[in-house]
Amino acid sequence: MTTILSVARQDAFAVLTGSETEKADTSKGAEKINLQNLYHISGGDEKFVRQMLETFIETTEKGLTAMQEDVMAEKWDEAAGLAHKLSPPCRHIGAMDLYNNLRMIEEEILGKADTGFVKTLTKASAKEFEVIRVLLAERIAKID
Secondary structure, three states: OHHHHHHHHHHHHHHHOOHHHOOOOOOOHHHHOOOHHHHHHHOOOHHHHHHHHHHHHHHHHHHHHHHHHHHHOOOHHHHHHHHHHHHHHHHHOOOHHHHHHHHHHHHHHHOOOOHHHHHHHHHHHHHHHHHHHHHHHHHHHHHO
């Protein structure tokens, strides 16, 4: 398991430090979110879906901002707690790249690993969220 995590960590670092992190790319929008689970839970209730998406955007933005502040202040336990708290909603809307970043942040912090990598992951998470926010805003506009 340690070997797998080490390889995954190296692969993630290579991707996160490349040009992919330079700008938000919404061209792969269909791959960035999957609202099927949310629609299933809602029973197709568009109002409920809109409300959940709006709440997701608001709470995730606040949480990521607080997590970035905690990481910069080296408040590792707080940052790990926020990453843990933000992960499940990402999974519910199928934002798996963001979900995986948050899980790695939590695991890296709890494993007392490379704090530079945690900082890189935190920045990448914020950029990933920007892409997701645009996609969700487009989806919300279609509901209204």
